[in-house]
Amino acid sequence: MTSKVVVCGVGLIGGSFALAIKSALASVANERQKVQIVGMGRTRAPLEQALQLGVIDAIATDWASALTGADLVLLGMPVGQMAPVMAAMAPHLEAHTLVTDGGSTKADVVAAARAAFGAHFPSKIGQFVPGHPIAGAEKSGVAAARANLYLDKRVVLTPLPENAPEAVRAVRTVWEICGAKVSELAPAEHDRVFAAVSHLPHLLAFALVHDLATRDNADQLFGFAASGFRDFTRIASSHPEMWRDICLANRNALLKELDAYMMELMKTRVLLASADSAGLEEMFDVARTRRDAWLDALENAA
Amino acid sequence: MTSKVVVCGVGLIGGSFALAIKSALASVANERQKVQIVGMGRTRAPLEQALQLGVIDAIATDWASALTGADLVLLGMPVGQMAPVMAAMAPHLEAHTLVTDGGSTKADVVAAARAAFGAHFPSKIGQFVPGHPIAGAEKSGVAAARANLYLDKRVVLTPLPENAPEAVRAVRTVWEICGAKVSELAPAEHDRVFAAVSHLPHLLAFALVHDLATRDNADQLFGFAASGFRDFTRIASSHPEMWRDICLANRNALLKELDAYMMELMKTRVLLASADSAGLEEMFDVARTRRDAWLDALENAA
Incomplete structure (x- = not known):
């Protein structure tokens, strides 16, 4: 069974997330556990670069195709760009798809998600589990991405009341697969x-x-x-x-x-x-x- | 010919200075170029430790014996302790001995030197060439000392009007032997x-x-x-x-x-x-x- 992971914003955070998942699954001796990483982004050049570097397996040009059959979406863009991205993806989000993010602030990202999902697709807000990987570097961009960026680093999830426990658990597990130590805080x-x-x-x-x-x-x-x-x-x-x-x-x-x-x-x-x-x-x-x-x-x- | 170097305050700065000089001379294939490093300090334990570690060759217990035949003195203690040390050493300073320091501030050290030398031994102030090696580390103490602490680091000398050019040049040369890049600024x-x-x-x-x-x-x-x-x-x-x-x-x-x-x-x-x-x-x-x-x-x- 192949999992489909969509990374939107393939820079240091998103690119390292993709590499960490690929690397973790490569070391699992289980042919059935495969993952396809699909990249999305506001500009084409970094996506082409990510494809060439083997960070992603494919580029999606619209949310409808990106989200078809997607299991997980990571939003890896700067927090200031989250709101329009969430609004664009919301109509195409399938019921089984989980969404998380790598934003360094959480209350504003949660507010953006509530505006994007809650206004027109109130049932979908529970699919968004906000997160913050504590693994910055002064370098940015996909060329700086590396599979071990999250190894032994902390990831903070700030779950919403609407998140099902299994949704939070699933997002936690993905970060743990990347080598991170996951903890939880309220967004504020x-x-x-x-x-x-x-x-x-x-x-x-x-x-x-x-x-x-x-x-x-x-x-x-x-x-x-x-x-x-x-x-x-x-x-x-x-x-x-x-x-x-x-x-x-x-x-x-x-x-x-x-x-x-x-x-x-x-x-x-x-x-x-x-x-x-x-x-x-x-x-x-x-x-x-x-x-x-x-x-x-x-x-x-x- | 054996040079005698006195290091007062054998911590990170003084200890690394001693090790750097020893290391530099060890690599010179010249039997006649030898150096004896004598340690001084306010407490005995670090001096014993420095002797055991091979950072110094001998411990002096008073300034009279320490300064007999000394070619160079490095004051390696914190700047707050310079004044009494300079006052204690001044009467015993021979005419050919140069003194420099490793203090991180210079106007106050110059003032302390003027008070210590100038008041009673006005001719000796020219023997003091103030300096500041830019090679800190959050570690302190002789155990942290290392021969390459000054390698490619900057040392700032802040010469006095009373310093003979050859005195400044001699102190500059010693720091260059330690691997440092020497420049000059006015103390203020x-x-x-x-x-x-x-x-x-x-x-x-x-x-x-x-x-x-x-x-x-x-x-x-x-x-x-x-x-x-x-x-x-x-x-x-x-x-x-x-x-x-x-x-x-x-x-x-x-x-x-x-x-x-x-x-x-x-x-x-x-x-x-x-x-x-x-x-x-x-x-x-x-x-x-x-x-x-x-x-x-x-x-x-x-």
């Missing part, structure tokens, strides 16, 4: 957590590089930047359009985190301006201790 | 540049981890933190005491950088709060383009 909780540990750090890194890049002595400054700066700003090499969309999609939670951080910087400024030696060392020490404990826990879990 | 200019590209990023990383670590849901937040967060906060695992000293030593330049960054964050907040999609993408794009150009230049230089 997901967005609050990732505003703090992902979206804010991206914004801070972009802001620092932008600040220095726009100065008269930028060349001198970058000339003396070293490995600490390189790692601190690695995420400032992330995709501008994708991160614009993420920041806007999760704007409210991100503004709260940004305000909390500016408050923390004001407190730090007071310590520094008053030369509060003990206060500064205490703050640095709390940070280092917590970070090192986190790294230890990560290593023990791996 | 050095401190302004490193406030921007090193000290501020450290402060920002400590502040973010501290902010999250002190929340009620810290465990949940760290539970979902991934590789972007890990790299962004790598420098928050730096040594709290050392970074307290650096921040305080370079307080004025760092406050200016912190204020500039908070202004940048306020502008970013306006873009986000007003959902200025084009403005956000433009800012992210400027940052990514500049960072990628910097990385390309680094790779071409290597």
